[in-house]
Amino acid sequence: MAESITIARPYASAVFAIAQEKGDMQTWSELLAVLAQCAESSEIQAILDNPAVSDQQAVDFLAGITGELNADARGFLLLLAENNRLMLLPEIAELYEQLRAEAEQKLFADVITARPLTDEQKSKIAAALKKRLGKEITLSESVDESLLGGAIIRAGDLVIDGSALGKLNRLASAIS
Known part of the structure; x- marks a missing residue:
């Protein structure tokens, strides 16, 4: 996986640059997803293999699934196909979203707790993370009763x- 992320990074950066230049980041997010x-x-x-x-034909096949593709999207997919990189689309999409979140000063945070959080607790955690990290925070919450109490925040x-x-x-x- 680490190797595929490394290979996918320049493609994600390139598509992000195109999306940012055209002011079309949301459309690219949806397409890449x-x-x-x-x-x-x-x-x-x-x-595809x-x-x-x-x-x-591979690009046309994907275009048939996703709907009409603009010239940039077709060119991007053709580049991936020519370099046998279409299978890297999940990694490219993930890296693209990271670049987009960074550009928009947003950060996704996972909060794992022993019991479900109240809305007030979620707000306080998000506000504290925003203050500490200087970015808008989007929280996702999961429950893991094995934690006994407290929380893990990523x-x-x-x-x-x-x-x-x-x-x-x-x-x-510390004791041992």
Whole structure:
């Protein structure tokens, strides 16, 4: 996976530059999301990997699924097809979204708690992260009862482990 992310990075940067130049970041987000889903489908992978399918046919096939593609999107997909990189569309979409969030000063944060958060708690966490990181925060929440209490917050490269389980593990490490 790390290798595919490395290979996908220049393509994501290129498509992001096109989207930013044309002021069309949302449209590209939607298109890349659909294309990523297509590339993850085993049935579509079989068609795209088939040596009897030309690069142009592969692009036309994807265009048929996604709807009409503009010239930039067609050119981008043709470049991917010519370089045997269509299967990297999920990684390209993920990297594109990271670039877009960074450009828009947005950050996605995952909050894992032992029990569901109230709306007030979510607001306080988002406000604290915004103050600390200087970006708009979008929270996603999940529950993991094995944490016992507290929360684990992942926002970009930042990880804050304030869970009871994490504290117990740190205590056990300090004692031994």
